[in-house]
Amino acid sequence: MSTPARVLVAGASAAGLATAEALRRKGYTGALTLLGDEEHVPYDRPPLSKQVLAGAWQPERSHLRTREVLDALDAEFLLGDAAASLDVANRTVHTESGRALAADAIVLATGVRPRTLPGQEGLTGVHVLRSLDDALALRAELLAARRLLVVGDGVLGAEIAATARGLGVEVVLAGPQAAPLAAQLGPLASGLLAELHNENGVKLRLGAGVDGLTTDAANSGRVTGARLCTGEVLEADLVVVALGAIPCTDWLEDSGLVLGNGVVCDSRCRAADGIYAAGDVARWHHEHLGSLLRLENRTNATEQALAVAANLLGADQPYTPIPYFWTDQFDAKLQIHGVLTADAEVSVVEGDPAARRFVARYARHGKAVGVLGWNMPKQARLHRRQHLGGSR
Amino acid sequence: MKITVDEDKCCGAGSCVLAAPEVFDQRDEDGVVVLLEAEPAQHLRAAVREAADVCPAAAIALSEA
Ligand SMILES: Cc1cc2nc3c(=O)[nH]c(=O)nc-3n(C[C@H](O)[C@H](O)[C@H](O)COP(=O)(O)OP(=O)(O)OC[C@H]3O[C@@H](n4cnc5c(N)ncnc54)[C@H](O)[C@@H]3O)c2cc1C
Ligand code: SF4
Numbered sequence: 017m018s019t020p021a022r023v024l025v026a027g028a029s030a031a032g033l034a035t036a037e038a039l040r041r042k043g044y045t046g047a048l049t050l051l052g053d054e055e056h057v058p059y060d061r062p063p064l065s066k067q068v069l070a071g072a073w074q075p076e077r078s079h080l081r082t083r084e085v086l087d088a089l090d091a092e093f094l095l096g097d098a099a100a101s102l103d104v105a106n107r108t109v110h111t112e113s114g115r116a117l118a119a120d121a122i123v124l125a126t127g128v129r130p131r132t133l134p135g136q137e138g139l140t141g142v143h144v145l146r147s148l149d150d151a152l153a154l155r156a157e158l159l160a161a162r163r164l165l166v167v168g169d170g171v172l173g174a175e176i177a178a179t180a181r182g183l184g185v186e187v188v189l190a191g192p193q194a195a196p197l198a199a200q201l202g203p204l205a206s207g208l209l210a211e212l213h214n215e216n217g218v219k220l221r222l223g224a225g226v227d228g229l230t231t232d233a234a235n236s237g238r239v240t241g242a243r244l245c246t247g248e249v250l251e252a253d254l255v256v257v258a259l260g261a262i263p264c265t266d267w268l269e270d271s272g273l274v275l276g277n278g279v280v281c282d283s284r285c286r287a288a289d290g291i292y293a294a295g296d297v298a299r300w301h302h303e304h305l306g307s308l309l310r311l312e313n314r315t316n317a318t319e320q321a322l323a324v325a326a327n328l329l330g331a332d333q334p335y336t337p338i339p340y341f342w343t344d345q346f347d348a349k350l351q352i353h354g355v356l357t358a359d360a361e362v363s364v365v366e367g368d369p370a371a372r373r374f375v376a377r378y379a380r381h382g383k384a385v386g387v388l389g390w391n392m393p394k395q396a397r398l399h400r401r402q403h404l405g406g407s408r
Numbered sequence: 409m410k411i412t413v414d415e416d417k418c419c420g421a422g423s424c425v426l427a428a429p430e431v432f433d434q435r436d437e438d439g440v441v442v443l444l445e446a447e448p449a450q451h452l453r454a455a456v457r458e459a460a461d462v463c464p465a466a467a468i469a470l471s472e473a
Contacts, residue, residue: 030464034461034462037461038461041454041457041458041461060464060465060466062419062464062465077417079466080466081466082469314421314464315421315423315462315464317464318423318461318462318464319462322462340421342419342420342421344419349419349420349438349439351420351421351439391438392439393420393421393422393434393438393439394420394422394434394435394436394439395436397422397425397434397439
């Protein structure tokens with residue numbers, strides 16, 4: 017494909033912005049438009065469950081770029097308007113407000129939205145955490161709350177529990193696993209996480225999934241807690257639901273693109289001729305793993321955007337990253353490289369779990385599949401290179 | 409080109425070190441970015457620009473001074 021004269025990016029957050037920046041860095045001089053449904057300039061999500069929720073940062077600090085840097089990008093930002101449909105043949109996006117945006121190449125970067133519990137929308141006192149507005153709304157209620165119930169024992173739920181506990185609120189964390197992040201990290205690291213949460217006063221009610229939310233008999237419309245699938249009821253005056261996320265592809269339903277837990281792409285992150293996807297919404301063919309993969313992490317948003325920008329400009333390269341994410345909970349900084357599984361053989365290769373500073377190697381059938389660092393970010397990266405190889 | 413880093417924002421991802429190892433390193437203790445070269449030579453600038461763009465915490469700022 018020749019260099020497109022006009023590029024349109026749908027979704028103006030981490031992946032969308034990174035696509036635009038990479039295009040310019042690689043010398044692209046054509047027209048560039050970023051369409052985003054949020055009113056905010058591009059901001060970063062990881063601080064939302066940490067510094068922003070804790071109140072340590074003013075919201076503006078989460079902005080990814082200053083106004084000057086955005087201006088220098090020479091891109092048109094259409095904010096506060098959502099993509100409503102895509103005409104693949106004419107490469108045109110129709111927006112909620114009635115715009116028709118035609119381009120030679122289109123990048124889909126609309127991310128994901130939180131999964132919710134049935135009946136959640138009708139209740140007050142129940143939150144999700146995905147956007148800056150979500151974080152500020154949750155924080156406002158958190159400051160007045162007595163007891164927070166976090167539904168979901170994955171990364172986001174565990175981070176919210178830790179941050180809320182730091183604000184002095186009583187916190188209960190509920191979920192089906194034996195320990196927070198057990199499925200992702202396996203027994204050693206998730207066991208340590210459970211210990212850490214316990215020590216810091218988070219009440220773990222694990223091993224039973226949440227069935228639904230409860231409200232009082234008077235039906236005030238305010239949440240009073242949640243019911244576990246065992247029948248037990250956990251009381252709370254504030255609830256956060258962190259049960260994972262669903263790719264924002266509703267607007268693509270009539271487009272003819274292949275959808276299935278994300279926008280399905282080839283190994284070039286291409287969904288159709290001249291149409292690419294990047295970030296949380298993209299499910300692409302990872303040539304080294306030999307399967308479709310969709311990642312929800314911050315570095316993938318950027319790295320996949322880089323790959324898309326390169327391919328847009330004719331590189332024709334497969335995107336084959338080693339997945340990586342980090343999480344901060346209390347004083348623990350975890351770095352996770354590769355694809356860990358709960359049943360992997362785990363060996364500590366540096367440091368000491370008892371001292372809560374170590375690097376562990378994860379292997380399957382003797383072959384390294386991942387590296388986990390606990391309060392050893394730099395060392396984890398060095399072990400990643402040693403055990404997992406790759407250029408990055 | 410002048411580089412400034414915000415240690416407070418840095419999450420220790422190390423993406424900057426991979427993009428421009430001559431200019432960035434990480435502290436051994438906590439992985440926070442270490443700036444080796446605040447005013448990098450001409451030939452390093454493209455790598456530095458990439459490092460700033462790929463930093464997942466937007467902790468690296470560049471100015472053309
Ligand atoms: C609270 C929180 C904490 C996190 N912490 C970490 C962490 O510690 N480490 C880590 O590695 N990752 C973390 N992540 C994940 C990381 O933030 C995401 O992987 C990353 O934001 C993905 O970027 P994206 O651009 O693909 O999607 P998003 O950031 O979701 O951006 C998509 C954008 O598109 C917009 N959009 C959606 N539909 C439309 C439409 N129809 N038209 C126009 N715009 C639309 C959305 O509103 C949004 O602004 C965290 C995420 C959250 C929510
Ligand atoms: S890439 Fe950014 S977050 Fe990562 S070590 Fe460098 S400065 Fe810190």
